[in-house]
Amino acid sequence: MRLEPKPAPSIGVTLLFPVAAIAATLLFTSLLVLAAGASPLSVFYLVAKGAAGSQFALFETLTRATPLIFTGLAVAVAFRAKLWNIGAEAQLYIGGVVTVVLGTGALPLPAPILIPVIIIAVMLAGGLLLLGPAVLKTRFGVDEVVTTLLLNFIVLLFVSMLLEGVLKDPMGLGWPQSQKVIADAQLPRIIQGKRLHYGFVIAIVSAIVVWVIMKKTVLGYEMRAVGHNPEGARFVGIPVNRVLMKTALLSGGLAALAGFSEVSGLKGNLTLDLSPGYGYSGIVVAMLAMLNPLGVIASAIFVAGIFVGADAMSRVAKVPSYIADVMVATSLLTMVVAILLTRFRVRWR
Amino acid sequence: MTNTVLRLSGITKRFGPLVANDAISFELGRGEVIALLGENGAGKTTLMNILFGHYVSDEGTVEAFGKQLPPGDPRAALDAGIGMVHQHFTLADNMTVLENIALGTQSLWRPSLDRAAARERIERLAADFGLSVDPAATVSTLSVGERQRVEILKALYRDARILILDEPTAVLTPAETDALFRTLKLLVAKGLSIIFISHKLHEVMAVSDRVLVLRSGRLSGERETKSTDRKELAALMVGQEVKPAEVTPVHAGEPLLVLDGVSTARHNGAGLDEVSLTLRAGEITGLAGVSGNGQAALAALIAGTQRPTGGRISIAGQAVGDWSPRAALGHGIARIPEDRHAVGTIGDMSVTENVIAERYGSSRFSRMGFLDWKAARRFAEEIIADYDVKCPSPEARIRLLSGGNMQKLILGRALDPEPAVILASQPTRGLDVGAVAYVHRMLLAARERGAAILLISEDLEEILALSDRIVVMSKGRLSPPSARGERSIRELGELMAGHGEERSDHAA
Structure with a gap:
């Protein structure tokens, strides 16, 4: 088997491949569904219905997609510059910490001022958390995959320490949780009585802003150049290390926004189960979107839909909801293959 | 048979x-x-x-x-x-x-x-x-x-x-x-x-x-x-007769780039050892030598990717301060790198994105942090037309171009701002006859215009054909310069092999 590079595919083909990847994913996972003793068609129908079959389901999916958009954007930005940020989970939790530190009454400001202040502080904290690994990479050649990945565990333990100590809610009946944020620090719900909150709007706006940055600005150009060929970028006078620092700040900041949006828009306080792995799922989301910031919105909704739909399905069809993890993981693999096929032609013998 | x-x-x-x-x-x-x-x-x-x-x-x-x-x-x-x-x-x-x-x-x-x-x-x-x-x-x-x-x-x-x-x-x-x-x-x-x-x-x-x-x-x-x-x-x-490049008499002018006892760390072979060199306006200085003797270090130094560890670089009479690729570009040095694929271009980016790479920050191509893609595309079209580049469109990934066309784009990018100093490092390596003649014509035209050119090449015929002065590099040191025709090929060969090192102290 050989791979031959082929010229850039047309937009139609580029859009066709994710669809084909999803079709292949359904085919593969239907084998597991059969093994679990259920009919694949009815299971997929139930997943789709659970994800988008009612107004409630749809809002639930969008709510679940919100943090994934942020972490997906964080990964897309970093990977574009070949800064392998595997630490979106840690940055997310730091975002949550900053939100409760500033949002539980320490800053008695009205909402229109308090929320922007918190957003800026959260992004700064997340950015600085990724700046460390970026500096270690550029200064000493330390692999950022290792440092960012390990920081996830360090930060989670750090948050655990805070929640058992200074941030512990005195009224929390001993649970490791923080106080609730004050009303002025809460993101309002988009529709009264539904869980979908303005974090989703901020996520969409962030995706558009990131798209503009990557496509239209000097920084985006520099990031892409550094990602494609660091040596070439250095030769033409692009300050490679500085670009990586800016990338780290942006990427870490976006991931931290996920933590802010979850605490401030949904949960109200910080707990150790704030994220069921949104930071890691962000990698899948970004890859499914082929690192395109606008594509991240679609892929985040797709991944969130599978999780939400699988929960609903498992209650009815008695197939474990772990099938969602299998579907998401399989879709990552099929997407990687699809991306490969858009770039190369495969020759068999 | x-x-x-x-x-x-x-x-x-x-x-x-x-x-x-x-x-x-x-x-x-x-x-x-x-x-x-x-x-x-x-x-x-x-x-x-x-x-x-x-x-x-x-x-x-x-x-x-x-x-x-x-x-x-x-x-x-x-x-x-x-x-x-x-x-x-x-x-x-x-x-x-x-x-x-x-x-x-x-x-x-x-x-x-x-x-x-x-x-x-x-x-x-x-x-x-x-x-x-x-x-x-x-x-x-x-x-x-x-x-x-x-x-x-x-x-x-x-x-x-x-x-x-x-x-x-x-x-x-x-x-x-x-x-x-x-x-x-x-x-x-x-x-x-x-x-x-x-x-x-x-x-x-x-x-x-x-x-x-x-x-x-x-x-x-x-x-x-x-x-x-x-x-x-x-x-x-x-498909046609190729005429060799015609060289007009030299009108050497002011020294534009002067290296004064510059040393560097090793870089793909020997580093520079107290090298002194003067590039004059309107003159092509040819650097001959066996690969690995410090040519790469000299090219990297002038391109700005390597900093001197000792000695002084002056451009147009002024000693330079902090040295980087950007500083080199800022001082009007055009660079044609030895490796078109790994260094000279960013293969997965478009022709347009590559031609603006050395000047994307200038007011011509960006405003308030935003790139002006229309201006960039116009510039790419200009370079494609002026330098006779064969490519499907300015949006094509540069990786898909042939070596000769890639080099023409790099030439266009480097020479378009009419630079005072040109560093041409192996500019014709791996190119065909037609493209070689084209590169030579471009370098000679820049010389006519009064640019100071350093031509680094392992092709001795190329050095002899184009250079007004020839220096030979061996083990990180430079021979004294010789005028066109002053040294025979045999003498240059001896210098390349490392004889005559003692005399390099008198290098201009």
């Missing part, structure tokens, strides 16, 4: 709208050396990749020793006794010569290599064909010439009867080239057949029995080497 070992019939290969090979047929006889001559992009490498099974042709067949080869199967080509030495070597740097050669020839199920037998076989082959190399040496410690010998040994070890050499001399010193040619003679004497791909006419004349000339994917001529000459081959290759 009666028994045919290889027959290609009607090979056609299309890449989209581009016809890379158009109904090409030829035969190779036992003990024959065929030279495949053609400009870059003429389809030489594509043809050989089809022959070797890397590509599948759209039409036509390949027959080796009377048996048709299944298309797209390098294994079958190997088994049929076809060996290929690629332009870019395919060796594992961290393994020994022996391991590289034996790699893949033994079953994976065997616990270990039969080193003694492999070693003996390699040494016998090396002795038979003048390919001296230490089987126990790690590949990363070998010179380029030695690596090539390992590649040839690799093919011979697999019992190759037909050897394909893709631009084998592009990376060799003159002495290494001569050694390679001697090896080829020995191989032919043992009955091997050779296809020698090149665009250097004098080499083709020196080694081949027969020359096939490719132009734009077609076989434009087939000649017995004895009954042709360089002029005819050049005409077949480019």
Whole structure:
């Protein structure tokens, strides 16, 4: 088997491949569904219905997609510059910490001022958390995959320490949780009585802003150049290390926004189960979107839909909801293959 | 030459709208050396990749020793006794010569290599064909010439009867080239057949029995080497007569770039050792030398990618402060890098994105942090038109361009702002006759305009043809400069070999 590079595919083909990847994913996972003793068609129908079959389901999916958009954007930005940020989970939790530190009454400001202040502080904290690994990479050649990945565990333990100590809610009946944020620090719900909150709007706006940055600005150009060929970028006078620092700040900041949006828009306080792995799922989301910031919105909704739909399905069809993890993981693999096929032609013998 | 070992019939290969090979047929006889001559992009490498099974042709067949080869199967080509030495070597740097050669020839199920037998076989082959190399040496410690010998040994070890050499001399010193040619003679004497791909006419004349000339994917001529000459081959290759560049008398002006006792760290070979050099307006200074003697360090220094560890750089009379690629560009230094692919361009970005790469921050292409893509595209279109670049569109990824067109874009990017100082590092390496002449014309035009040019080249003919002054680099030190025609080739050769080092203290 050989791979031959082929010229850039047309937009139609580029859009066709994710669809084909999803079709292949359904085919593969239907084998597991059969093994679990259920009919694949009815299971997929139930997943789709659970994800988008009612107004409630749809809002639930969008709510679940919100943090994934942020972490997906964080990964897309970093990977574009070949800064392998595997630490979106840690940055997310730091975002949550900053939100409760500033949002539980320490800053008695009205909402229109308090929320922007918190957003800026959260992004700064997340950015600085990724700046460390970026500096270690550029200064000493330390692999950022290792440092960012390990920081996830360090930060989670750090948050655990805070929640058992200074941030512990005195009224929390001993649970490791923080106080609730004050009303002025809460993101309002988009529709009264539904869980979908303005974090989703901020996520969409962030995706558009990131798209503009990557496509239209000097920084985006520099990031892409550094990602494609660091040596070439250095030769033409692009300050490679500085670009990586800016990338780290942006990427870490976006991931931290996920933590802010979850605490401030949904949960109200910080707990150790704030994220069921949104930071890691962000990698899948970004890859499914082929690192395109606008594509991240679609892929985040797709991944969130599978999780939400699988929960609903498992209650009815008695197939474990772990099938969602299998579907998401399989879709990552099929997407990687699809991306490969858009770039190369495969020759068999 | 009666028994045919290889027959290609009607090979056609299309890449989209581009016809890379158009109904090409030829035969190779036992003990024959065929030279495949053609400009870059003429389809030489594509043809050989089809022959070797890397590509599948759209039409036509390949027959080796009377048996048709299944298309797209390098294994079958190997088994049929076809060996290929690629332009870019395919060796594992961290393994020994022996391991590289034996790699893949033994079953994976065997616990270990039969080193003694492999070693003996390699040494016998090396002795038979003048390919001296230490089987126990790690590949990363070998010179380029030695690596090539390992590649040839690799093919011979697999019992190759037909050897394909893709631009084998592009990376060799003159002495290494001569050694390679001697090896080829020995191989032919043992009955091997050779296809020698090149665009250097004098080499083709020196080694081949027969020359096939490719132009734009077609076989434009087939000649017995004895009954042709360089002029005819050049005409077949480019479709027209190529005139050598005309050099007008020199009007040397002000010193524009002065290095004063500059030293640097090592960089792809020797570092600079207290080098002093003056580049004057309206003058081309040629830097000759054997590769690895500090040319790369000097190029990196002037390009701004390497900082001096001692000494002073002055530009237009002013000592420079902090030194970086941006500083070099800011001081009006145009840079044509040695490696177009790894350094000069960003392959996966478009032509437009590449041509603005050195100036994207200027007010012409950006405002308030936003890029002006319309202006960038207009600039790309200008460069494409002015420098006669053949590319599908400014949006095409630059990786898809041929070497010559890539170099034209780099030239356009570097020369468009009318720079005062030009660093041209191996500007014609790997280019075809037409593109070489074009690069030379551009450099001479810049000289006319009053630019100070440093031409670093391993091609002594190029240095002699273009340079107003010649300096020779050896072990990180520079010889005193000599004016055009002052030193003979023999004298320059001696300087290149490192004699006359003592005198370098007097360098201007």
